[in-house]
Amino acid sequence: QVQLVQSGAEVKKPGASVKVSCKASGYTFTSFDINWVRQATGQGLEWMGWMNPNSGNTGYAQKFQGRVTMTRNTSKSTAYMEVSSLRSDDTAMYYCARVGYNLLPDYWGQGTLVTVSS
Amino acid sequence: DIQMTQSPSSLSASVGDRVTITCRASQGISNFLAWYQQKPGKVPKLLIYAASALQLGVPSRFSGSGSGTEFTLTISSLQPEDVATFYCQKYNSAPLTFGPGTKVDIK
Numbered sequence: 227q228v229q230l231v232q233s234g235a236e237v238k239k240p241g242a243s244v245k246v247s248c249k250a251s252g253y254t255f256t257s258f259d260i261n262w263v264r265q266a267t268g269q270g271l272e273w274m275g276w277m278n279p280n281s282g283n284t285g286y287a288q289k290f291q292g293r294v295t296m297t298r299n300t301s302k303s304t305a306y307m308e309v310s311s312l313r314s315d316d317t318a319m320y321y322c323a324r325v326g327y328n329l330l331p332d333y334w335g336q337g338t339l340v341t342v343s344s
Numbered sequence: 345d346i347q348m349t350q351s352p353s354s355l356s357a358s359v360g361d362r363v364t365i366t367c368r369a370s371q372g373i374s375n376f377l378a379w380y381q382q383k384p385g386k387v388p389k390l391l392i393y394a395a396s397a398l399q400l401g402v403p404s405r406f407s408g409s410g411s412g413t414e415f416t417l418t419i420s421s422l423q424p425e426d427v428a429t430f431y432c433q434k435y436n437s438a439p440l441t442f443g444p445g446t447k448v449d450i451k
Contacts, residue, residue: 261440263388271380271388271431271442287439288345321387328394329435330378334387 228252230322230335237341238312245308246338248322255303256280259325262307264318312342346371348434350443356451363419365446367432372412376436379408379417383428424450
């Protein structure tokens, strides 16, 4: 069965970086794009960007360009999302999601809570 | 970038009521509009794609309509398990912006 398993919760100081991993199983990792979405506590969903695991091509929401980097390791069937220069308003649950045949997320990771606090 | 809005931001209705949520795009997006349901502490669940296509396994009391810039999600008979926040999302092109959400609870 398709599963996306994300890395554990992180606590970071302002200005630091965080790298969240998303390990895929149950399907061919390079055949489906990965989206990253975040959600601050009690707030709405925010689409961050996409990555094609086959080519490594990426696209980011303008808000995150220059501060977010999405990469992958195909031998490990794992996608990564790194946020640099962390601020307190980056405190959120970060989700990876596989993009299915209808161009929308069909499987989601369990989420990774990133807390930015001094 | 295209902006997405939703109305109302929250609503309270009785079990069995018909509930309608509206999503508007600042520019036309054809029918590239999806609806998600998110319950507290859970990941979003896809309900509707292509504005009106019901995702496999989703109860038929959920329906979607619209195209261009105005879309609606209708719950024909609200059930207690439908308490959640509902989001629309455009996916015609990046960025795949979500609407701000509509919180639905039981009166």
